[in-house]
Amino acid sequence: MSPLDAEISDKAFPMAPYHIRQFQERDYKKVVDLFSRGIEEHAPATFCHLLKLPRTLLLLLGMPLVMVLVSGSWLLAVVCIVFLLLFLWFLAGQPWKNHVSICLQTDMADITKSYLSVSGSGFWVAESGAQVVGTVAARPVKDPPLGRKQLELFRLSVSSQHRGQGIAKALVRTVLQFARDQGYSDLILETTAIQQGAVSLYEAMGFQRTGLFLLDSIIGRVIDCFVIRFTYPLPSAQEPRL
Template identity: 55%
Template sequence: MALLSTFSRWFSLADFETQTHRSSMAPYHIRKYEESDRPWVLGLLFQGMDEHVPRTFCHLLKLPRTLVLLLGGPLALFLVSGSWLLVLAASLTLLIALRFLAQYPWSLFVANSLHTDMSDISKSYLSEPGSCFWVAESEG
């Protein structure tokens, strides 16, 4: 019970809002969202979603269907045409198409977010009593 009361006291709204952490890492301050934070929040959303694209692309490349397409398609194209240049161009085009395919769901998520909850952060996250949108600020 003592642990629970310590935990709830440590995470109380008033304490949490004004806590500043100092350690070997950069100092940070957690506070409520302000409209001037919008460009930074949206930038972090874009950056966070873009970080998923390379992993999704690697996952696509490891799928059996993709491996068959990447290996079997150029081989069949070479057997039909006899041109290594055509095989190279087709393989590069296929890899570029797969890269765009890996990026598509994350771009769609960002576009959907910008038309729903992220279009008006204050209305979506701060209008209800007791609701909040936190911002962690580091070195300004």
């Protein structure tokens, strides 16, 4: 079955057929909307992560206490807590908004040029009922380790209404098959520790954790946002050559 046009119907969800095909220019607006919404959905999880940090708890307890000691007003203390929570909510959304903005100015600005016109790359969509409900992309790693030919997975996203139907797994399998067909030795990707759904998906599919580092930005360091690097060594690359 071709990964570019694979009719898939998850047995657990017989009423939700979908198929995966290569991106077409007419999909652009739907793809961008789906990608943007999917990324910005991580803000609430980031906010909860922020609230659990020791320094955040110290701030939320310390600042109101200082207000009470200085002004003697509990009302000002409550206002201070509300202000801090609003600021933390704003802070939690910034890395995701920034990420969307950067992507829309780089590879997502022209998907055909960034992926379909580049040898060894690809961009696929999952379609259900004539609607684009999922996306995934891949392109070669520029400077892979010596002796390895690596493909990197990008832009995996599934609409909130169509999750739990196996679409994300099918999209990843499409890229894995593409990587095998193109002779890649590894499929790699990066995701944040905050994206627990994605982390669980990749681990369940056999990806191995091969790196952990702090997001390289001021906000990333403030909110302790760690990035996990995953690698999937392709079986053909592990077999000894005769």
